Amino acid sequence: MKKIFWTTCVLLCMFFSVQAQKNTVDKIVAVIGGNPILLSDLNQQYTMYLNQGNPPNPDIKCYIIQQMLAQKLLKQQAEIDSVFVEESEVDIELDRRMRAQVQRAGGQENLERFLGKSLLQYKEEIRTDVKEQLVSNKMQGKITENINVTPQEVKKYFDSYALDSLPDIGAEVEVGEVVFYPQLNKEEKQKFHDKIELLRLRIKNGEDFAFLARTYSEDLASAVEGGDLGFFDRSQMVKEFTAVAFKLKPGEVSNVFESEFGFHILQVLERRGEQVHARHILIKPQYEQPSLERTRIKADSVYVKLVNKTIGFNHAASTYSDNKETKFNGGMLLYADNVTARTTFYPVERLDPSIFVVIDSMKVGDVSKPVFFTGQDGKSGYRILYLKSKIPPHKASLEQDYPKFKEYAQQEKIDKALSLWFEKRRETSTIKIDDEFLSCEELKLWTKNSKK
Numbered sequence: 001m002k003k004i005f006w007t008t009c010v011l012l013c014m015f016f017s018v019q020a021q022k023n024t025v026d027k028i029v030a031v032i033g034g035n036p037i038l039l040s041d042l043n044q045q046y047t048m049y050l051n052q053g054n055p056p057n058p059d060i061k062c063y064i065i066q067q068m069l070a071q072k073l074l075k076q077q078a079e080i081d082s083v084f085v086e087e088s089e090v091d092i093e094l095d096r097r098m099r100a101q102v103q104r105a106g107g108q109e110n111l112e113r114f115l116g117k118s119l120l121q122y123k124e125e126i127r128t129d130v131k132e133q134l135v136s137n138k139m140q141g142k143i144t145e146n147i148n149v150t151p152q153e154v155k156k157y158f159d160s161y162a163l164d165s166l167p168d169i170g171a172e173v174e175v176g177e178v179v180f181y182p183q184l185n186k187e188e189k190q191k192f193h194d195k196i197e198l199l200r201l202r203i204k205n206g207e208d209f210a211f212l213a214r215t216y217s218e219d220l221a222s223a224v225e226g227g228d229l230g231f232f233d234r235s236q237m238v239k240e241f242t243a244v245a246f247k248l249k250p251g252e253v254s255n256v257f258e259s260e261f262g263f264h265i266l267q268v269l270e271r272r273g274e275q276v277h278a279r280h281i282l283i284k285p286q287y288e289q290p291s292l293e294r295t296r297i298k299a300d301s302v303y304v305k306l307v308n309k310t311i312g313f314n315h316a317a318s319t320y321s322d323n324k325e326t327k328f329n330g331g332m333l334l335y336a337d338n339v340t341a342r343t344t345f346y347p348v349e350r351l352d353p354s355i356f357v358v359i360d361s362m363k364v365g366d367v368s369k370p371v372f373f374t375g376q377d378g379k380s381g382y383r384i385l386y387l388k389s390k391i392p393p394h395k396a397s398l399e400q401d402y403p404k405f406k407e408y409a410q411q412e413k414i415d416k417a418l419s420l421w422f423e424k425r426r427e428t429s430t431i432k433i434d435d436e437f438l439s440c441e442e443l444k445l446w447t448k449n450s451k452k
Contacts, residue, residue, distance in 0.1 A: 037065065037072070073426075088233065169395070170347055171349075172347055172348065177383050180322055180382045181322040181381040193263055203253055218283055298320075317330055317331025345391065345403075
């Protein structure tokens with residue numbers, strides 16, 4: 001809706017860069033303010049575009065160069081304004097991208113085969129690029145941080161639509177949940193504790209931590225990297241994890257400890273100020289019938305209280321729910337897309353099918369009986385669902401859809417501010433583009449009023 005291309009001016013450049021095979025001699029495809037953009041850099045971004053499952057489209061390279069030029073301008077301004085990122089932030093972002101790419105490639109070996117080198121080697125190669133991307137993104141945030149819209153501006157934005165061009169809003173619902181995950185008793189936990197304790201003893205006797213992590217750890221994201229979690233600070237891990245990690249010296253292996261995710265052993269590899277570089281092995285408890293039955297009984301008892309109205313839904317969620325993402329929001333599911341802020345109004349077509357099946361036959365105000373489910377994280381349990389409201393498909397109106405139009409109006413204002421900012425910087429920057437790409441419509445704007 002009325003999107004100006006600057007909305008995503010550095011989005012593509014934030015993607016993880018995949019090393020393209022260089023069959024031709026590298027060359028400079030563009031220069032802005034003395035900062036070159038190399039053909040190899042362009043090919044890396046295009047390879048990433050293909051790696052996302054997109055069809056081959058050489059024309060997209062024009063768009064990629066446009067984004068890279070924008071990033072260079074933001075980086076230049078960041079240096080002037082002393083906007084920077086900590087090395088620890090770069091470490092965290094690198095580790096996040098690596099884990100995502102390993103999962104997408106189907107394992108570390110597949111990714112390394114595609115790259116033609118080890119992940120550690122590649123992480124060092126792209127470190128500078130990733131840091132530049134983070135700095136540029138932070139600079140863009142600084143440019144737009146104080147932009148807000150008034151109710152009058154929202155109305156003006158809404159009124160700019162012709163009546164016959166107002167968007168159609170699909171059906172939306174507000175859905176709450178109270179989630180119950182199984183809890184093991186002491187005897188049930190012991191066999192999982194013993195399983196990881198045997199791994200700890202094998203490491204103590206000289207076996208390789210990374211090999212055992214790859215073989216046995218049930219944290220699939222880190223297991224492929226030998227359990228390596230990269231650098232993290234105290235705010236990024238659960239308290240049980242940080243309590244152990246920040247007590248160990250480099251090289252030390254912890255005793256077995258428990259968190260909400262299961263049983264861990266942890267080894268600190270390096271300390272850097274208030275950052276720890278560690279690896280771990282995780283064994284997740286498997287919940288068998290006795291623990292599931294106890295959970296169902298607990299869920300049933302809460303359901304009875306809700307039906308008898310001896311407790312309100314918000315109170316039930318904050319008191320009993322085991323889902324930390326929703327319990328402090330009255331149990332309500334939150335939805336967010338690339339435009340609107342997080343909202344309790346969830347498009348029906350975006351709902352988890354297992355939730356839609358339950359609420360489809362419910363009336364507004366109803367609560368469901370406890371339903372067994374397995375989440376995307378693999379955790380199983382029972383949940384009670386609450387249908388707070390249902391909005392049928394309708395033509396957009398300011399009264400009913402004010403939050404949406406407020407976000408749209410604010411995004412347009414941000415887009416315009418960014419467009420103006422880039423236009424001024426282009427006019428005072430020396431920009432050169434290789435003849436091969438001068439015919440790109442996206443790039444003509446960049447050379448139109450720039451210094452020659």
